Amino acid sequence: MTKLLIGNLNDVDIKGSRKLRVGDTEIALFRLSSGEVLAVENRCPHKGGLLSEGMVCGSKVHCPLHDWRIELHTGEVQAPDTGHVTTYEVEVDHATGSLYLTI
Amino acid sequence: MTVKRKKLIVVGNGMAGVRAIEHLLKLAPEAYEITIIGAEPYPNYNRIMLSSVLAGGASLDEIIINDLEWYRSFNITLYTGHTVTSIDTAARTVYTDKGVTAVYDELILATGSNPFMLPIPGTEKEGVIAFRDIKDTQIMQDVSQKYSKALVIGGGLLGLEAARGLLHLGMDVSVVHIHEYIMERQLDEAASRMLRGELEAQGMKFLLKKQSEAILGKKRVKGLLFADGEMAEADLIVMAVGIKPNVMLARSSGIEVNRGIVVNDYMETSLPGIYAVGECAEHRGIAYGLVAPLYEQGAVLAKRLAGAPTEGYAGSVTSTKLKVSGVDVFSAGQYNEQPGTKALRFQDETEGIYKKLVIQEDKLIGAVLFGDTNDGAQLFSMIKKGENIKGREKELLLGLEADALASPKGNRLEGMPDDEIICGCNGVTKGTIAEAITAGGCTSVGQIKACTKASASCGGCKPLVEGLLQLYAGEAAVTVKEGICGCTTLGRDEIVAEIKRMKLTTVKEVMHVLSWNTEEGCPKCRPSLNYYLGMLWPEEYVDENESRYTNERYHANIQKDGTYSVVPRIYGGVTSPAELIKIAEVAVKYDVPLVKFTGGQRLDLLGVKKEDLPKMWEELDMPSGHAYGKTLRTVKTCVGSTFCRFGTQDALGMGIRLEKAFERLNAPGKVKLAVSGCPRNCAEATIKDFGVVAIDGGWELHVGGNGGVHVRATDLLCVVKTDDEVLEWASAFLQYYREQAGWNERTAQWIERVGLDSIKQALESPEERAALVERIQKTLSLTTDPWKQIVNTPELRKNFEAISLPETV
Ligand SMILES: Cc1cc2nc3c(=O)[nH]c(=O)nc-3n(C[C@H](O)[C@H](O)[C@H](O)COP(=O)(O)OP(=O)(O)OC[C@H]3O[C@@H](n4cnc5c(N)ncnc54)[C@H](O)[C@@H]3O)c2cc1C
Ligand code: SF4
Ligand code: FES
Numbered sequence: 008m009t010k011l012l013i014g015n016l017n018d019v020d021i022k023g024s025r026k027l028r029v030g031d032t033e034i035a036l037f038r039l040s041s042g043e044v045l046a047v048e049n050r051c052p053h054k055g056g057l058l059s060e061g062m063v064c065g066s067k068v069h070c071p072l073h074d075w076r077i078e079l080h081t082g083e084v085q086a087p088d089t090g091h092v093t094t095y096e097v098e099v100d101h102a103t104g105s106l107y108l109t110i
Numbered sequence: 111m112t113v114k115r116k117k118l119i120v121v122g123n124g125m126a127g128v129r130a131i132e133h134l135l136k137l138a139p140e141a142y143e144i145t146i147i148g149a150e151p152y153p154n155y156n157r158i159m160l161s162s163v164l165a166g167g168a169s170l171d172e173i174i175i176n177d178l179e180w181y182r183s184f185n186i187t188l189y190t191g192h193t194v195t196s197i198d199t200a201a202r203t204v205y206t207d208k209g210v211t212a213v214y215d216e217l218i219l220a221t222g223s224n225p226f227m228l229p230i231p232g233t234e235k236e237g238v239i240a241f242r243d244i245k246d247t248q249i250m251q252d253v254s255q256k257y258s259k260a261l262v263i264g265g266g267l268l269g270l271e272a273a274r275g276l277l278h279l280g281m282d283v284s285v286v287h288i289h290e291y292i293m294e295r296q297l298d299e300a301a302s303r304m305l306r307g308e309l310e311a312q313g314m315k316f317l318l319k320k321q322s323e324a325i326l327g328k329k330r331v332k333g334l335l336f337a338d339g340e341m342a343e344a345d346l347i348v349m350a351v352g353i354k355p356n357v358m359l360a361r362s363s364g365i366e367v368n369r370g371i372v373v374n375d376y377m378e379t380s381l382p383g384i385y386a387v388g389e390c391a392e393h394r395g396i397a398y399g400l401v402a403p404l405y406e407q408g409a410v411l412a413k414r415l416a417g418a419p420t421e422g423y424a425g426s427v428t429s430t431k432l433k434v435s436g437v438d439v440f441s442a443g444q445y446n447e448q449p450g451t452k453a454l455r456f457q458d459e460t461e462g463i464y465k466k467l468v469i470q471e472d473k474l475i476g477a478v479l480f481g482d483t484n485d486g487a488q489l490f491s492m493i494k495k496g497e498n499i500k501g502r503e504k505e506l507l508l509g510l511e512a513d514a515l516a517s518p519k520g521n522r523l524e525g526m527p528d529d530e531i532i533c534g535c536n537g538v539t540k541g542t543i544a545e546a547i548t549a550g551g552c553t554s555v556g557q558i559k560a561c562t563k564a565s566a567s568c569g570g571c572k573p574l575v576e577g578l579l580q581l582y583a584g585e586a587a588v589t590v591k592e593g594i595c596g597c598t599t600l601g602r603d604e605i606v607a608e609i610k611r612m613k614l615t616t617v618k619e620v621m622h623v624l625s626w627n628t629e630e631g632c633p634k635c636r637p638s639l640n641y642y643l644g645m646l647w648p649e650e651y652v653d654e655n656e657s658r659y660t661n662e663r664y665h666a667n668i669q670k671d672g673t674y675s676v677v678p679r680i681y682g683g684v685t686s687p688a689e690l691i692k693i694a695e696v697a698v699k700y701d702v703p704l705v706k707f708t709g710g711q712r713l714d715l716l717g718v719k720k721e722d723l724p725k726m727w728e729e730l731d732m733p734s735g736h737a738y739g740k741t742l743r744t745v746k747t748c749v750g751s752t753f754c755r756f757g758t759q760d761a762l763g764m765g766i767r768l769e770k771a772f773e774r775l776n777a778p779g780k781v782k783l784a785v786s787g788c789p790r791n792c793a794e795a796t797i798k799d800f801g802v803v804a805i806d807g808g809w810e811l812h813v814g815g816n817g818g819v820h821v822r823a824t825d826l827l828c829v830v831k832t833d834d835e836v837l838e839w840a841s842a843f844l845q846y847y848r849e850q851a852g853w854n855e856r857t858a859q860w861i862e863r864v865g866l867d868s869i870k871q872a873l874e875s876p877e878e879r880a881a882l883v884e885r886i887q888k889t890l891s892l893t894t895d896p897w898k899q900i901v902n903t904p905e906l907r908k909n910f911e912a913i914s915l916p917e918t919v
Contacts, residue, residue, distance in 0.1 A: 014913050018913060020909065022630075023656055026913070028912060061660070065629030071660045
């Protein structure tokens with residue numbers, strides 16, 4: 008397990024996303040309207056759509072290719088579809104706005 | 111204790127074999143250790159949809175039915191790209207061409223069929239193919255990039271679908287057919303003639319009563335020679351003249367083979383422990399070439415293998431549909447008249463509708479529908495049931511009563527067995543749908559679609575699904591009201607009225623005040639609310655970028671491989687050498703893999719990486735062509751009086767003026783315009799949302815055309831004299847459309863819904879037009895060029911880049 012400094016809160020728009028690559032893994036970073044920052048693997052379990060390009064609704068992202076819905080807290084695909092994406096822990100230092108990702 | 115599982119091998123990773131396995135896994139998930147061996151290098155895909163792939167309706171990825179993960183999750187051993195070369199039936203072992211040996215207890219042969227190639231010289235030449243698998247589809251796509259002339263031999267269902275796809279790919283296509291009329295196995299002459307007319311209107315050509323004799327060319331095909339001595343040029347020849355069951359393997363293994371592999375009602379072949387399903391099998395003398403029967407066979411076989419009771423397979427009545435956009439053809443059962451049958455016909459050449467019912471001993475045994483195929487599913491179900499229709503013949507011919515299925519006496523659906531397929535495209539049975547309603551709590555067709563995929567593809571079975579909903583949900587079904595999406599029960603008009611009445615100004619506020627049942631909406635309602643708010647309050651409303659689709663968020667079209675495309679604005683399609691050099695330089699610098707002209711006469715740079723977009727926009731230093739948005743796309747023009755010897759008016763000038771006027775306009779759907787300089791209409795203005803055609807001393811204004819999936823020719827709105835009037839009417843029409851249509855509703859659908867007359871009426875008075883013009887001008891005055899804005903704003907530009915390499919702490 009490694010903890011990485013990946014940037015600042017301002018790098019991600021609210022209801023927006025950014026992507027980053029750590030080794031071989033591409034990760035999508037989301038900032039919800041609740042203020043939370045969440046990170047998941049940037050690959051839809053259906054056909055590999057880039058989740059970072061999808062629309063964020065509440066705490067779920069809709070894959071841009073065929074509209075599968077994925078809960079960002081747990082990585083669970085929502086019914087009627089099934090599947091799972093890996094989630095990663097993100098910490099926000101509220102004093103400085105720094106974002107830390109554990110991988 | 112572990113129970114020893116029996117070994118089951120399937121040869122053929124196609125639709126029938128895998129379908130049987132899917133069924134078996136539901137009935138007896140633990141009974142077998144399963145191995146599937148398939149010659150094609152792909153997981154199981156929907157072969158039917160290859161036609162849609164070719165016609166641009168689906169991508170190859172979308173037609174995979176079971177991806178590799180599916181095989182893994184059921185512990186199925188899969189060998190793709192392996193051909194089984196022999197079976198040792200004594201040692202119960204199969205061998206593949208790549209050296210795999212596998213032992214079985216039970217073996218299923220599902221080898222499908224091979225396309226039939228005409229026995230004429232030259233079929234081995236490059237550029238001569240069949241239409242059967244992904245590989246053929248890819249060849250057609252590749253060839254269309256380099257060559258222009260295609261011939262399709264065979265005017266049946268498959269040939270016409272191939273031809274339609276090749277047209278879509280931009281090729282010049284002729285269909286060669288040996289008979290006097292096309293689809294002679296499904297249609298009679300009258301219907302066939304109507305079909306040909308429709309297809310010719312789409313650009314297809316026909317060479318009828320032509321017997322092919324030899325394929326010309328050295329290495330690559332050059333042309334086709336006919337028995338009558340005539341010749342046709344071709345860069346590609348697609349043969350679609352029939353299929354024959356693929357029985358080689360079975361025959362060489364000593365299994366009884368006739369036309370297909372002979373099976374009994376339980377899909378058993380002549381050897382113990384070996385079964386056959388699908389197109390390779392012959393049951394009671396028939397080898398089927400359609401999906402529905404082989405799904406039924408698969409269900410029986412699965413029951414047999416699971417040890418579940420089954421009455422066996424008794425053969426199928428089949429129906430077919432031509433999957434070509436813009437023409438509806440359906441035929442089912444015994445559609446040709448024979449001694450002892452009677453036929454009823456309805457023919458309306460003005461509307462392009464033809465219906466035929468074939469009746470024998472008071473029972474419906476066949477039907478042909480052309481132009482209006484709505485009744486197809488019901489008629490098909492009556493044919494299968496063999497019910498007595500005495501006294502109801504005319505009613506059936508002229509259209510079933512709309513609620514005939516829902517009425518209490520409509521117990522046709524009630525009596526239907528549970529394993530009967532309702533949705534042929536996705537193989538959903540009546541039982542599955544019934545369960546989704548009774549146990550799964552579905553109360554609308556939309557929900558049933560989401561949870562079973564029934565009616566999710568061609569939609570032909572929707573009436574039956576609705577009937578089942580009535581049957582099982584009764585009252586509950588009638589009371590659900592569907593809003594613009596699952597998040598609300600309110601429709602478009604109610605929402606717009608409430609926004610105005612309460613002066614709601616943000617997406618969040620609308621959802622809150624109008625009690626949305628989701629936290630933050632969905633990709634359907636969010637963009638629509640964003641549009642309605644912007645349309646109603648052009649000055650106050652701040653557009654919500656996060657509520658737009660990917661394409662509009664990044665101002666470029668996302669392509670299937672995740673790259674984007676760039677289309678700079680070129681007003682009226684008129685460019686200059688300097689501008690071309692600039693575009694070419696940028697394309698070279700960024701290694702753009704494909705440059706092509708778009709359907710609307712603009713240059714398209716395809717295959718661009720997202721990170722490169724802002725840099726390319728910056729270097730192009732041209733406005734966005736908005737080729738990605740629900741907005742004005744292009745104004746297509748002909749050369750008009752500037753150069754053309756027929757032109758009576760300046761089409762170029764008018765086109766440029768219109769494009770400059772409406773550039774960047776947000777609309778409910780994409781908007782396309784065209785201007786032609788005379789009634790020859792070279793710019794094809796009569797299939798655009800707003801088309802302008804010059805006539806002597808004035809302009810004709812046309813509206814509501816569409817050249818997309820559902821082709822619709824325009825209606826004439828009015829005729830005007832001056833250029834300024836063209837601008838005035840175009841503005842008024844577009845603003846009225848912006849204010850009245852639902853989000854995502856193109857002008858063509860909108861006009862079909864509200865009627866041309868209501869639009870004419872609304873635009874009739876000069877005062878009303880002036881008010882609309884003023885409102886659209888207000889909106890237009892507030893737009894900015896998105897590319898420039900992004901290029902100049904780091905805050906927006908950052909979203910195009912990945913976060914740079916993180917550092918460890
Ligand atoms: C373009 C197109 C459009 C169609 N449209 C429709 C339609 O609208 N409606 C409809 O009902 N039907 C349609 N069909 C027909 C339908 O696709 C077939 O009926 C169905 O796919 C047959 O299924 P199957 O499993 O028997 O054969 P297939 O799906 O062909 O599967 C057989 C598989 O076995 C493999 N195989 C063969 N021999 C071996 C071997 N020795 N070792 C290993 N693997 C082997 C083959 O490579 C193939 O992948 C269409 C077909 C095509 C080509
Ligand atoms: S529409 Fe008329 S003016 Fe325009 S190119 Fe065609 S013939 Fe010439
Ligand atoms: S790839 Fe994500 S929904 Fe299909």
